[in-house]
Amino acid sequence: MTLLDRLNQDMKQAMKNKDKESLSVIRMVKASIQNESIKLGKDTLSEDEDLTILSREVKQRKDSLQEFKNAGREDLVEKIEKELEILNTYLPEQLSDDELRSIIQETIQEVNATSMKDMGKVMGAVMPKVKGKADGSQIKTKVQEELR
Structure with missing residues (x-):
C-alpha cells in the first residue's frame, strides 16, 4: 500500500x-x-x-x-x-543508536574516511541508507563522534 x-x-x-x-x-x-x-x-x-x-x-x-x-x-x-x-506513524521505524552507529562505522570504512575533512563524504553516503529512519542532526553528531 x-x-x-x-x-x-x-x-x-x-x-x-x-x-x-x-x-x-x-x-x-x-x-x-x-x-x-x-x-x-x-x-x-x-x-x-x-x-x-x-x-x-x-x-x-x-x-x-x-x-x-x-x-x-x-x-x-x-x-x-x-x-x-x-x-x-507514517515514517518507517526509527533506527536505534547502536544500529545507526554501526551503519556509520561501515560507511566510514567504505569511503576510507580518516578525519573530519571527510565528513561530507561520509554524510553523503550515510544519508541515503538511513533516509527517514533517523534524524539528520542525530546522524551528524554520531558521524562527528566517529571521525574524531
Missing part, C-alpha cells in the same frame, strides 16, 4: 471518528505530496520521494516546536507535539 493510499484510508477513518487533529495533519501531508507531484510533473511519487516529503514535514514541526518552547507558547507546543505524533 502506498503512502497516499494509506493517507486516504486514514483520512476516511478520521472523518468517521470526527478526529479533527488527525484529519488536519493528513490533509496537510496529502497537499504536500500533491504539490510535490505537480512540481515534478508526475502523477505519482516514488516511495523515496514520499519519505522525503514526510521527513521535511517532521523537520518543520520540530523546528517550530523549538521556537514555540523558547517563546513559552505551551498551547502551540501541545498542538505541534500532537502533529508530530501523528506524522511519526
Whole structure:
C-alpha cells in the first residue's frame, strides 16, 4: 500500500471518528505530496520521494516546536507535539543508536574516511541508507563522534 493510499484510508477513518487533529495533519501531508507531484510533473511519487516529503514535514514541526518552547507558547507546543505524533506513524521505524552507529562505522570504512575533512563524504553516503529512519542532526553528531 502506498503512502497516499494509506493517507486516504486514514483520512476516511478520521472523518468517521470526527478526529479533527488527525484529519488536519493528513490533509496537510496529502497537499504536500500533491504539490510535490505537480512540481515534478508526475502523477505519482516514488516511495523515496514520499519519505522525503514526510521527513521535511517532521523537520518543520520540530523546528517550530523549538521556537514555540523558547517563546513559552505551551498551547502551540501541545498542538505541534500532537502533529508530530501523528506524522511519526507514517515514517518507517526509527533506527536505534547502536544500529545507526554501526551503519556509520561501515560507511566510514567504505569511503576510507580518516578525519573530519571527510565528513561530507561520509554524510553523503550515510544519508541515503538511513533516509527517514533517523534524524539528520542525530546522524551528524554520531558521524562527528566517529571521525574524531
